[in-house]
Amino acid sequence: xxxxxxxxxxxxxxxxxxxxxxxxxxxxxxxxVDEAREKLSxxxxxxxxxxxxxxxxxxxxxxxxxxxxxxxxxxxIISARDALDDKINGLEGGxxxxxxxxxxxxxxxxxxxxxxxxxxxxGSHIVTANEIELDTNTIEARxxxxxxxxxxxxxxxxxxxxxxxxxxxxxxxIATHLWGDYTDxxxxxxxxxxxxxxxxxxxxxxxxxxxxxxxxGLGYRFKL
Amino acid sequence: xxxxxxxxxxxxxxxxxxxxxxxxxxxxGIKRKMIEFEEKRLLSVNERVYNLLKEGQPVDDFxxxxxxxxxxxxxPVPRENPQVVRRVDNAEGMSEKELALFVTSYxxxxxxxxxxxxxxxxxxxxxxxxxxxxxxxxxxxxxxxxVLISARILSRILFKPFKSTMExxxxxxIRQKQKLQLERSSTRExxxxxCFIETMTNKxxxxxxxxxxxxxxxxxELQTPLAVLRTKTELLTQTSLNSQQADLIEHxxxxxxxxxxxTKSLVLLARMENHEFNTREKIRFCRxxxxxxxxxxxxxxxxxxxxxxxxxxxxxxxxxxxLADILVANLMRNAIRYNEENGSxxxxxxxxxxxxxxxxxxxxxxxxxxxxxxxxxSQKNEGVGLGLAIVKQICEVCNFRISYAYVEGRHIFCVYxxxxxxxxxxxxxxxxxxQRVVFAEV
Numbered sequence: 176x177x178x179x180x181x182x183x184x185x186x187x188x189x190x191x192x193x194x195x196x197x198x199x200x201x202x203x204x205x206x207x208v209d210e211a212r213e214k215l216s217x218x219x220x221x222x223x224x225x226x227x228x229x230x231x232x233x234x235x236x237x238x239x240x241x242x243x244x245x246x247x248x249x250x251x252i253i254s255a256r257d258a259l260d261d262k263i264n265g266l267e268g269g270x271x272x273x274x275x276x277x278x279x280x281x282x283x284x285x286x287x288x289x290x291x292x293x294x295x296x297x298g299s300h301i302v303t304a305n306e307i308e309l310d311t312n313t314i315e316a317r318x319x320x321x322x323x324x325x326x327x328x329x330x331x332x333x334x335x336x337x338x339x340x341x342x343x344x345x346x347x348x349i350a351t352h353l354w355g356d357y358t359d360x361x362x363x364x365x366x367x368x369x370x371x372x373x374x375x376x377x378x379x380x381x382x383x384x385x386x387x388x389x390x391x392g393l394g395y396r397f398k399l
Numbered sequence: 400x401x402x403x404x405x406x407x408x409x410x411x412x413x414x415x416x417x418x419x420x421x422x423x424x425x426x427x428g429i430k431r432k433m434i435e436f437e438e439k440r441l442l443s444v445n446e447r448v449y450n451l452l453k454e455g456q457p458v459d460d461f462x463x464x465x466x467x468x469x470x471x472x473x474x475p476v477p478r479e480n481p482q483v484v485r486r487v488d489n490a491e492g493m494s495e496k497e498l499a500l501f502v503t504s505y506x507x508x509x510x511x512x513x514x515x516x517x518x519x520x521x522x523x524x525x526x527x528x529x530x531x532x533x534x535x536x537x538x539x540x541x542x543x544x545x546v547l548i549s550a551r552i553l554s555r556i557l558f559k560p561f562k563s564t565m566e567x568x569x570x571x572x573i574r575q576k577q578k579l580q581l582e583r584s585s586t587r588e589x590x591x592x593x594c595f596i597e598t599m600t601n602k603x604x605x606x607x608x609x610x611x612x613x614x615x616x617x618x619x620e621l622q623t624p625l626a627v628l629r630t631k632t633e634l635l636t637q638t639s640l641n642s643q644q645a646d647l648i649e650h651x652x653x654x655x656x657x658x659x660x661x662t663k664s665l666v667l668l669a670r671m672e673n674h675e676f677n678t679r680e681k682i683r684f685c686r687x688x689x690x691x692x693x694x695x696x697x698x699x700x701x702x703x704x705x706x707x708x709x710x711x712x713x714x715x716x717x718x719x720x721x722l723a724d725i726l727v728a729n730l731m732r733n734a735i736r737y738n739e740e741n742g743s744x745x746x747x748x749x750x751x752x753x754x755x756x757x758x759x760x761x762x763x764x765x766x767x768x769x770x771x772x773x774x775x776x777s778q779k780n781e782g783v784g785l786g787l788a789i790v791k792q793i794c795e796v797c798n799f800r801i802s803y804a805y806v807e808g809r810h811i812f813c814v815y816x817x818x819x820x821x822x823x824x825x826x827x828x829x830x831x832x833x834q835r836v837v838f839a840e841v
Contacts, residue, residue: 184626186627187623187626187627187630190627190631190633193634194630194634197637228616255621255623255626275622276622276623276625276626277625277627277628277630277659278626278629278630279629279630281633328697342637345633345636347652347653347656348633356728357691357695357728366697390636391642391645392642392645392646392648392649393636393640393648393649394636
């Protein structure tokens with residue numbers, strides 16, 4: 176899958192690129208509006224990551240350009256501005272999703288995958304990891320084809336793990352993914368442990384393997 | 400006092416002072432003119448008598464109808480010639496006074512010095528003063544009425560542009576994107592004022608835009624490096640690390656998280672101060688409160704805290720939905736964070752107030768400091784210390800009042816949506832051992 180990262184901060188751009196390349200994305204970077212336009216008129220991309228504030232103009236102009244040129248790509252806006260009108264402008268302008276800085280890389284990746292599932296052809300709403308199968312349309316999880324009785328939050332958590340398999344996910348990243356802004360100013364993320372314990376129990380009850388491992392001091396990893 | 404009343408009063412004062420003065424001046428003028436004229440006439444009469452004497456003609460005919468005495472005197476012509484004598488006497492048979500004027504001329508005719516004295520009576524000028532006084536009163540009365548009436552009519556016409564300017568200023572909102580446009584009037588001063596106000600508001604709007612831009616940019620400038628830091632540490636966690644390194648990274652991540660929360664909170668506070676969340680819409684507060692409380696129920700569960708709720712439905716409050724969410728979330732988060740194991744949280748919502756109470760140890764800082772930025776109830780807690788500052792700011796933006804009390808081992812925060820809060824506050828059992836703080840500044 177090909178992605179264009181339009182972000183003027185070179186270090187951040189490199190981080191995103193590093194992370195996504197190991198997830199088998201083909202990444203290209205643009206650092207300004209003009210460069211982005213040039214690349215967009217020559218190449219086609221599956222995804223576009225778009226920063227709103229760019230040194231030579233407004234990211235929303237690029238969004239308008241994308242719509243005017245009828246470029247069929249999933250657009251994910253990244254912005255430090257969480258002003259409401261920005262959010263509305265971005266989504267009304269045709270962006271598929273919006274993420275605010277500072278974001279977690281697994282979160283970014285999960286959003287991209289979610290966008291892909293939404294906009295792709297049939298069958299893509301099934302996410303599998305060995306014996307575990309998730310249907311993102313019906314929010315149903317199966318282990319060895321046996322339906323699990325899990326809450327929507329637990330489903331989200333499992334999906335987040337599988338999408339970012341073999342990655343270390345920090346407790347903060349998990350909390351932000353599941354509860355968004357409500358975890359702001361929450362200093363203690365120990366509650367994640369409880370959540371994961373419940374999920375492990377449910378998978379184990381269906382004779383699933385315990386793929387979730389605790390990484391000392393850092394968080395958790397879904398290891399296949 | 401209205402400007403027009405002030406002006407009218409000034410005019411009345413001026414009239415009260417000036418008209419009597421003019422009356423005195425005109426009275427003095429008339430008096431002087433009268434006497435001067437009479438003196439001249441009597442002198443010319445004397446002159447005619449003297450001419451007759453000089454020509455040796457009889458004067459009897461001439462003086463018959465006139466009050467003239469002619470007498471020959473011995474000795475030389477006195478130095479003071481002619482002599483004028485004024486005398487105020489009672490008019491005959493009347494109480495009013497009259498003025499008698501005697502003019503005596505000395506002339507030497509054929510070696511004999513004649514003294515010719517003619518006199519006349521007329522009304523003492525003091526006598527017509529009283530009639531002038533009545534005129535004066537009439538004059539002042541008429542002028543006064545005229546001033547008062549015309550001031551009222553004129554003010555309505557003259558101050559119309561001023562009033563429309565005031566109305567425009569009252570309705571002016573710095574967040575509006577359109578500039579303030581004021582009507583032009585035919586009065587130069589008002590035009591100057593309008594020009595001045597337009598320049599001022601435009602300038603204020605520019606400054607506001609700059610300030611807003613700054614707060615936005617500041618957050619952008621801080622969030623991007625934070626995003627870099629966070630993503631780099633995340634990339635680092637994907638490499639193989641020993642436990643010491645993992646520990647270090649975890650600490651970094653916690654601090655990055657805190658920094659991000661602080662910048663977000665500060666930007667939110669700045670945006671509220673910029674009145675960016677002003678709204679006239681009423682929202683269903685009960686629904687938002689319910690959602691937020693349910694979200695936090697999970698965290699409460701982990702600490703084995705029971706959350707009870709007594710919320711009225713159909714509570715419509717004028718507040719921006721984002722702020723409503725943050726308000727309830729911050730209070731709820733506080734209630735859980737500063738709670739104890741197996742504690743409880745109780746939430747009440749009516750159309751008048753939103754009250755949240757929880758068990759917990761008493762706070763160590765003065766209660767009024769609770770709502771200050773970066774003040775924390777206990778230092779060991781790792782919160783940022785902006786939650787309640789944001790709550791207070793939201794209350795100020797929305798015209799709510801917030802109170803805090805610690806009663807019988809429970810922290811009680813109460814947000815009052817309207818003026819009924821006073822009676823509600825009295826409902827809290829009073830006890831000298833606890834402090835109670837109410838922020839009612841609006």
